[in-house]
Amino acid sequence: MAAGATMxxxxxxxxxxxxxxxxELSLRVARHPSETDAFMMTRLLAYLLEYEEGIAFSEGISATDEPAVLVRDLTGALTAWIEVGAPDAARLHSGSMQAARTAVYTHRDPAKVAAQWAGKRIHRGDEIPLHSFDPGFIEAAAALVERRTSMTMSVTERRIYLDLGGTSLESAIHTQPAV
Incomplete structure (x- = not known):
């Protein structure tokens, strides 16, 4: 856990x-002091939407050589590199070289995020999905987070339904190629 992180x-x-x-999961998420509420919520949703055996949060913003979320197999080999926010092309290129699968989840305008990668070299860039949510969804969800939060998340037909402490929110999960 990073110094000064809020659990x-x-x-x-x-x-x-x-x-x-x-x-049913009980997750402890360390929020780095420089991490926004929206970034932390997107990181949590990426974890839940990618949930499988071997998934873990990295050290977060302070981990420069790991993605926000990663998946390892039973041998410890990296199988999925899951970025959050707006990673640069070099980071995506590196991650895609290290893992069989790479994905990006963003709380920002996906067109602007993808535009920064245009014309850049990204290993298997056409296979990397860029996932986003309806405008305002992440911010509304982040505003409901407390130090301890009960949450129900359902996903059906690429639509996410959240209940955070008794407040219901929903959004489509938008997916486009990263490049």
Whole structure:
């Protein structure tokens, strides 16, 4: 955990109908002092939307050589590199070279995020999905987060339904190629 990080605990009921993933999770998320609420919420949603055996949060913003979320197999080999926000092309290129699968989840305007990668060399860039949400969704969800938050998340037909402490929110999950 980074010095000065604020710990958040999320008790999550996850029902991802699209992938057949159903689980109850208790997640401890360290929020670095320079990390925005929107970034932390996007990182949490990326974790939940990618949830599988071997998934983990990295050290977050302070980890310069790892993505926000990663997946390792039982041997410890990196199988998925999951970025959050607006990573630069060099970081995506490196991540795509290290893992069999790479994805990006953003709380920013996806057109502007993708535009920064145009014409840049990104290994298997055409295979990297860029996921985003409806405008205002991440900010509304982040505003409901407390140090300890109960959360229910359902995903069906690429639509996310969140209940955070009794408040319901929903958004489409928009996906486009990164390049």
């Amino acid at each position: 958040h605990t999320f008790d999550v009921q996850l029902a991802d109908v699209d992938r057949g993933v159903y689980d």
